[in-house]
Amino acid sequence: MSTTAEAVVVGAGVIGASTALELARSGLRVTVVDRFGGAGNGSTSASSAVVRFTYPTVEGVTAAWESRHCWEAWRDHLGAPAGEPLASYIRCGVALLDVDFAPRALFTRHFDAVGVPYEEWDADELAARLPAVDTGRYWPPRPVDDDAFFADASGRLGALHTPDGGFVGDPQLAAANLAAAARRHGAAFLWNTRVTEVVRKGGRVRGVRLHDGTELSAPVVVNAAGPWSGRLNQLAGVGADFTVGLRPLRQEVHHVAAPPGYHGGGRRDGAEAEAGAEGRGGAGSETRVGPVIADMDLGTYLRPEGRDFLLVGGTEPECDPLEWLDDPDDARPAPTASRFRAQVTRAARRLPGLRVPGRPRGVAGVYDVSDDWAPIYDRTGLDGFYVAIGTSGNQFKNAPLVGRLMATLVHGVEGGHDHDSHPLTHTCEHTGRDIGLGAFSRRRRLSETTGTVLG
Numbered sequence: 001m002s003t004t005a006e007a008v009v010v011g012a013g014v015i016g017a018s019t020a021l022e023l024a025r026s027g028l029r030v031t032v033v034d035r036f037g038g039a040g041n042g043s044t045s046a047s048s049a050v051v052r053f054t055y056p057t058v059e060g061v062t063a064a065w066e067s068r069h070c071w072e073a074w075r076d077h078l079g080a081p082a083g084e085p086l087a088s089y090i091r092c093g094v095a096l097l098d099v100d101f102a103p104r105a106l107f108t109r110h111f112d113a114v115g116v117p118y119e120e121w122d123a124d125e126l127a128a129r130l131p132a133v134d135t136g137r138y139w140p141p142r143p144v145d146d147d148a149f150f151a152d153a154s155g156r157l158g159a160l161h162t163p164d165g166g167f168v169g170d171p172q173l174a175a176a177n178l179a180a181a182a183r184r185h186g187a188a189f190l191w192n193t194r195v196t197e198v199v200r201k202g203g204r205v206r207g208v209r210l211h212d213g214t215e216l217s218a219p220v221v222v223n224a225a226g227p228w229s230g231r232l233n234q235l236a237g238v239g240a241d242f243t244v245g246l247r248p249l250r251q252e253v254h255h256v257a258a259p260p261g262y263h264g265g266g267r268r269d270g271a272e273a274e275a276g277a278e279g280r281g282g283a284g285s286e287t288r289v290g291p292v293i294a295d296m297d298l299g300t301y302l303r304p305e306g307r308d309f310l311l312v313g314g315t316e317p318e319c320d321p322l323e324w325l326d327d328p329d330d331a332r333p334a335p336t337a338s339r340f341r342a343q344v345t346r347a348a349r350r351l352p353g354l355r356v357p358g359r360p361r362g363v364a365g366v367y368d369v370s371d372d373w374a375p376i377y378d379r380t381g382l383d384g385f386y387v388a389i390g391t392s393g394n395q396f397k398n399a400p401l402v403g404r405l406m407a408t409l410v411h412g413v414e415g416g417h418d419h420d421s422h423p424l425t426h427t428c429e430h431t432g433r434d435i436g437l438g439a440f441s442r443r444r445r446l447s448e449t450t451g452t453v454l455g
């Protein structure tokens with residue numbers, strides 16, 4: 001059996017669903033294929049969905065700042081009818097605690113250029129704004145079983161605060177919202193369907209074959225397979241000209257009770273109240289939640305989950321072994337006691353009121369990590385085969401823009417533009433800024449990077 005489309009997107013995570021929306025919006029007949037039963041059931045479902053602007057490249061900052069405008073106006077972005085339940089954006093602010101290897105200037109020079117508002121807090125200001133936080137400097141992160149972990153602070157630290165940062169309340173719903181919007185523009189979704197072959201002929205992609213033998217013909221195929229992207233590239237026979245490698249990495253995010261005082265008590269600006277557009281904590285809500293705290297000094301990050309809980313993740317401190325996987329399907333889904341204790345004990349060092357429960361609670365997910373922790377949004381050596389991959393645990397926030405970048409790329413290249421020699425530029429709708437897509441090339445010189453999930 002054979003069917004046809006003008007573009008096939010493999011993967012209906014937040015990146016694939018956004019790509020499908022923008023390709024369909026631009027007039028293409030799009031079919032999306034996903035091995036799971038609905039949108040956002042892959043790594044997107046485990047995402048902490050933090051929206052921060054602290055990237056070490058100007059393209060990274062621009063992408064995150066533009067995307068934040070999309071999250072703030074999510075219903076408009078989607079063209080969703082009133083009444084459709086939507087993911088909400090919680091604008092609680094992000095405090096990036098000081099750390100020498102990622103000094104504030106690495107980010108503020110780009111914030112100044114792009115127009116991202118920020119505040120620089122010294123230790124006294126951090127203590128005044130967030131009284132629940134211990135302002136001690138503990139660098140370098142250490143295993144929690146090491147006595148040195150409990151050594152006294154070597155000094156005090158401040159923070160770089162971006163009041164417009166926050167998180168998306170329900171990442172899986174956000175992907176489903178994008179899929180529903182794509183459907184309104186005519187995109188078709190094939191659920192519980194696996195791509196087992198990329199069909200190619202004479203240096204050009206011809207479509208994909210599905211696990212039941214059906215051939216789906218299309219002149220354009222986009223790999224948005226998340227941590228499975230390397231496997232799909234192998235099926236397509238692409239990768240030889242990539243300078244950037246990819247590996248799946250298992251990660252855990254833990255769920256604990258928020259400590260007393262985390263949400264308030266400090267000095268705040270009027271604008272810092274929670275400002276989700278709709279849904280939980282949404283319009284009219286007086287509820288305030290504490291900020292996202294990114295703490296590379298101790299190797300952890302955390303964000304509120306409702307009023308009562310926190311999500312706690314890790315920033316790949318060198319003292320912790322990383323769980324690289326050959327196959328993303330090998331990832332154990334349940335949180336482990338050792339990782340839980342390590343991450344939550346670090347968070348408790350920063351928030352002394354936090355209790356470390358005996359029983360682990362949380363989720364495990366898989367990052368699609370590139371060598372420089374930056375994504376690849378590009379064409380490949382196989383004409384018609386595109387990639388939106390290598391999202392490295394930090395691209396949920398950029399998904400609304402990524403769909404648009406991919407549409408610019410597909411239309412430019414299919415229209416005859418030599419993107420490899422003269423990289424295309426995308427002009428952002430909200431900020432009016434240009435993003436050079438060469439920054440996301442598969443053949444780039446590895447970019448400046450923190451070597452962590454920060455990008």
Ligand SMILES: Cc1cc2nc3c(=O)[nH]c(=O)nc-3n(C[C@H](O)[C@H](O)[C@H](O)COP(=O)(O)OP(=O)(O)OC[C@H]3O[C@@H](n4cnc5c(N)ncnc54)[C@H](O)[C@@H]3O)c2cc1C
Pocket residue numbers: 010011012013014015016017033034035036040041042043044045046047048049050051193194195196224225226227228229232251252253364365366367388389391392393394395396397398
């Ligand atoms: C634990 C964790 C925390 C994170 N926290 C943040 C954060 O705070 N902020 C942030 O910005 N980002 C964060 N991220 C990163 C972000 O969530 C991901 O970059 C993003 O969700 C990736 O989306 P995706 O669509 O590329 O991948 P996925 O959501 O994994 O989707 C890929 C889809 O492809 C499908 N697929 C794969 N192979 C095939 C095939 N052969 N046939 C058919 N279907 C196939 C899968 O079924 C899957 O649904 C985090 C990620 C994790 C895992």
